[in-house]
Amino acid sequence: xxxxxxxxxxxxxxxxxxxxxxxxxxxxxxxxxxxxxxxxxxxxxxxxxxxxxxxxxxxxxxxx
Numbered sequence: 001x002x003x004x005x006x007x008x009x010x011x012x013x014x015x016x017x018x019x020x021x022x023x024x025x026x027x028x029x030x031x032x033x034x035x036x037x038x039x040x041x042x043x044x045x046x047x048x049x050x051x052x053x054x055x056x057x058x059x060x061x062x063x064x
Contacts, residue, residue, distance in 0.1 A: 001025065001029050001033060001034075001037060002025065002037050004021075004025075006021070022034065025037075
């Protein structure tokens, strides 16, 4: 939910344009989901190598 492309100006020049980014995420996914993402970010939870490998295996060969 928190990984979306941005134009160069928003991403580089405006440092992610985070206020607009967050507002659009709330519009798309709902405020409760975004608050849960923010809480998870503060929780110190780390993604393991095993979890990354699962995602890599899932998307191997998938063309976007």
